[in-house]
Amino acid sequence: MNLCMIGTGYVGLVSGVCFSDLGNQVVCVDKDKDKINLLNKGRVPIYEPGLDEMLKRNFKFGRISFSTDINKAIESSDIIFICVGTPTSKKNNSADLTHVYRVANDIKKNIKKFKIIVTKSTVPVTTGDKIEKIIAKKVNKKKFEIVSNPEFLREGEAIRDFIYPDRIVIGTQNKKVNRVLKNLYEPLVNKGAKYLNTSRRAAELIKYASNAFLATKITYINEISNLCEKIGVNVEDISIGMGLDKRIGTRFLRAGPAYGGSCFPKDTKAIAIIADQYKSNLSIIKSTIKSNENRRNLFKKRTFQIMKNKIKNKTITFLGVTFKANTDDMRESMCLKMIPVFLKKGAKLRYYDPSGKKKEINKKVKFCKNIQEACLKTDLIIIHTEWNEFKSLDFKNLVKKNNFKIYDMRNIYSSAKMKQKKINYFSVGR
């Protein structure tokens, strides 16, 4: 099939590459010329394990191409996937749909034969209806169909998640279009993915309701970890004890920093706003948002306590700065809220991240090329993300000085072993 992915970011690029790997002809479009130039040189603009190799293979066989020419890409494709960003609006907490509607306007100018237009971007309920209205101003409704196909992949695991998804949700009531999409996804369904056909609005809501639920699950165990700290119980025992109940499950039940990333913060806010518009109060999700904001402050306060409020001229090292491991994505990463506060208090900051230097981080914070450089003679190591390379470190050998401290925000290390080694070690909920 001839597919077009509009928006070549984490979702558009990964889905495009994976669809091409399944034998489809794919063109990935983006308005960002630098990104497209890089991709045309066979280079991947994001950090996503396994993507580089898969892209090169399909690029070599001519199954995937990259372009800034949206008109030509739309014209030559049977199915058009909208994969542009839907960030939080600067005016309120709703989803900013500027990019989505711009693409809808581009599409409407280029429909000559029947097109299936699929929204993969996370969009509020009724966005599909609005896209349909925009396109129908210029094109007969018989010549296109708008479908919602929310994407559930996780950065860092994106290829695996795309190829082996738990479910594929297709929101359309058009039987013929549903058959075409079922056919497109058949290789994944054959590997065990559940195919769910719903109304368009239901598909749109499934995505938000799922993300808000997962964010709530994380926030729930984070609050339980606060209680654990007060009563001297290990939150890891609670996570395992709860997670063994199949109704609960172990995933997204590990205490840590405030959740971040490009999805949970914006999607929880957006669904709460959507519900308000329909005069339905999503009080649980609103509490989740508030609790997550409080957690950022709690971790700042906790760091001050660990340092006994003596931050000035102290060296603080961040190991990992992205919002989670195996990605280069800095969106809503908790360290971005901590760094300005520490700088203001006169701390000397450094960081090392396996995905490289970050433009989002204040230039006053020194980027170190490796763990050794980052940890040498530091006063405090903050283990901020859970990259594998942070999991078996010999800290005494790395720091080469006495009385340094470790704040392990991911509970990677055993408190007992750290105590044996006489290292000042602090973690979460234990």
Ligand SMILES: NC(=O)c1ccc[n+]([C@@H]2O[C@H](COP(=O)([O-])OP(=O)(O)OC[C@H]3O[C@@H](n4cnc5c(N)ncnc54)[C@H](O)[C@@H]3O)[C@@H](O)[C@H]2O)c1
């Ligand atoms: N990142 C994730 O893990 C993830 C997972 C599931 C769903 N989603 C959803 O998918 C959508 C995309 O997310 P992302 O993380 O891939 O975003 P992203 O910011 O990485 O990529 C979006 C891309 O769209 C391009 N773009 C914007 N307007 C355009 C236009 N008019 N024409 C062509 N290109 C345009 C941008 O230049 C950018 O490269 C969002 O709605 C997000 O909520 C993201």
